[in-house]
Amino acid sequence: MTAKSTTHSSHWGAFTAVVQDDKLVITPFAGDPDPSPILKNFENALNHKVRIATPMVRRGWLENGPGPDERRGSDEYIAISWEEAYALAAGELSRVARAHGPAAVFGGSYGWSSAGRFHHAQSQVHRFLNTTLGGYVRSVNSYSSGAASVILPHIVGDMNEIARRGVSWEEISEHTELLLSFGGLALKNSQVASGGLSEHTERGFIHKAAQRGTKFISVSPLQSDMPDEADAEWLPIRPGTDAALILGLLSVLKANALTDEDFLARYCVGWDKLVAYLQGKEDGLVRDASWAAEICGIDAERIEKLAVELAGKRVMVSVAHALQRAEHGEQPVWLGLVLSAALGQPGLPGGGYGYALGALGHYGKHHNRVSFPALPQGKNGVKDFIPVARIADMLLNPGQEFRYNGQTLRYPEIKLAWWAGGNPFHHHQSLARLRQAFNQLDTLIVHEIAWTATARHADIVLPATMTLEREDVGGAPTDRHLIAMQPVARPFGEAKDDYSIFAELAKRLGREEAFTEGRTARQWLEHLYQQMQEKCEQQHISVPDFSTFWEIGQIPLPQLKDGGRLLRNLRLDPDKHPLPTPSGKIEIFSQTIADFNDADCPGHPVWLEPTQKPDDEHPLFLIANQPATKLHSQLDYGHHSVSLKRDGREVCLMHPQDARVRGIQVGDTVAISNVRGTALASVDISEGIRPGVVQLPTGAWYDPVDPQAARPTCRHGNPNVLTLDVGTSSLAQGCCGQITTVNVARYQGTAPAVKAFEPPVILTR
Known part of the structure; x- marks a missing residue:
């Protein structure tokens, strides 16, 4: 061991470290205004009994x-x-x-x-x-972004230009009047970034924007998906229905002549085809606010009011990773861009479209003029290749x-x-499979x-x-x-x-x-x-x-302030700066996608019913979102991660009325189950979650009672025992791990002890 203080870095923050009296002492980077508590997971990581010592x-x-x-x-x-x-x-x-x-x-x-x-x-x-x-x-x-990474190049030309070089937090704090976030801006997500993150600035920029007068609206089943600093209005949507809500908003905007038709005509293609779909000209089904309300669980009156509220303001529309980690996940990504375009916002300071804003610490930041090269x-x-989430299928x-991106x-x-x-037993779904x-x-x-x-x-x-x-x-x-x-x-x-x-x-x-x-x-x-x-x-x-x-x-390292340049340049001159799409414009209708002839992702965005819907046997939605106590499943045995478990298990969140009808109280162990398996978890109860929804974060190391069981029980609380292993669509084949349906019941008897951090049986010769 060394007693010298050393500099080091992690995906969740830079720091200095020193070993003193056999204890690791971590000090966050001095320039970080909001260090991540995940750094505490290092404190007991070096010599934990679950470490592997020899081949x-x-x-x-x-x-x-x-x-x-x-x-x-x-x-x-x-x-x-x-x-x-x-x-x-x-x-x-x-x-x-x-x-x-x-x-x-x-x-x-x-x-x-x-x-x-x-x-x-x-x-x-x-x-x-x-x-x-x-x-x-x-x-x-x-x-994280399997569906978006395939759909965005078709409709806007470049995913990285929309995500990593999108509108910056600095610009939002100075110019945005209304930030409409589908899936929220949870700081637990933006506290991590691949390659390192020395300064966590999101909280400060959100606070600055709110103080200046920016209104934040969070569309999510979870109130915690927006930080307190935003002082946001919460619209508790039914999971997986954001596409229907956006179609309803577009219908209201069009019906009330609130769309920016000049922007749509000059910088987009296919608006007329989507309008025909909204008005039901082919199938007779009008996709208006009332139609959307029945699907998404938000009052039609609030949908109509929200559409009117968006018009005439500097609006930023953001769509989280979470929305596209579900069946037909391409659709809300596509429709978020269409909503921004219908409002005429792309390319304006503090306005436009932000895919995955807040989902990683990279997004909304400025870029270095020079980066460290890769190996x-x-x-x-x-x-040969596969979409990453199709490994079990392979x-x-x-x-x-199999179909993928037209092939x-x-x-x-x-x-x-x-x-x-x-650790694929963290990332993947249907772990028995x-x-x-x-x-x-x-x-x-x-x-x-x-x-x-x-x-x-x-x-x-x-x-x-x-x-x-x-x-x-x-x-x-x-x-x-x-x-x-x-x-x-x-x-x-x-x-x-x-x-x-x-x-x-x-x-x-x-x-x-x-x-x-x-x-x-x-x-x-x-x-x-x-x-x-x-x-x-x-x-x-x-x-x-x-x-x-x-x-x-x-x-x-010096940086460039070039966020949002793709759509800003398009707006300056679409002839000199066309998008890298077939039309050179935003593709509300994509002839390329239409020619693929895949029914589960047609040529313009639509609402498609998911196969997973609550029923009598599985009456609750399960949201399996990212954890707040660790990055994915890394160092799950670390001090910070373990300190926020209960009885060694992950903690799920329920609404009081769902808990009450099941006789469940705070601290109870529950069995969350469906046809694929069971996850045991402890319970917290809060009104900050939509009724009919239970939330259990990913990241608990898979710990089956019987590893060979066809329907395993994870005593540690890994929700991917329950999630469905199918592709988002034939286009992207992304993962659908965010949402599934379950039953929840109070566990009867003594729950089995967690053994996730116990090594397997090791023999010596």
């Missing part, structure tokens, strides 16, 4: 060899040496590549892992597979056709999956710091260092500080960083030079920093050399 091999795989195996998730493990681990992993990769080719290898690694730009697990594993095998089957898009990943010679249905593709047959820096899918593999190799559910399903487990145990550089394109991530402690047990593991494996496979290019990890950091330094010099930006940067711990 492990699953007993069944070692004894019986590679192949499908139902014992994954419940088997014993055998501790082995690194030499044995390298031999087993390299040998199995070679076997699969010889017998089946690189198209039988899936490079997983979906997950955030470390904020460090070099020890970025996805980059490391992809570089390794590219340089040793010549490629691998990859995934595209993300669980090159090499060339992937395998063409493993269960090799060779089956008909086939799932490849995967024999080996290599995972580093991620996911377990069944992983059991089809010949081999699953996982790098992990601790015994997550993914590690417990692996055949070969390689213990990885956590961020505090290695050196790196933390930085994000929207964070104006570059952080030297200096090691805080020695590696736990025999843990090694991903680069060291892959370098040794590449050596055994005869590809060491291709993977390492002759550099150590420190030399890669110096090399990447030098590339950034050269770009800075080209722009006459002065930055110190690497050794000076490493000594002082952080440097500031």
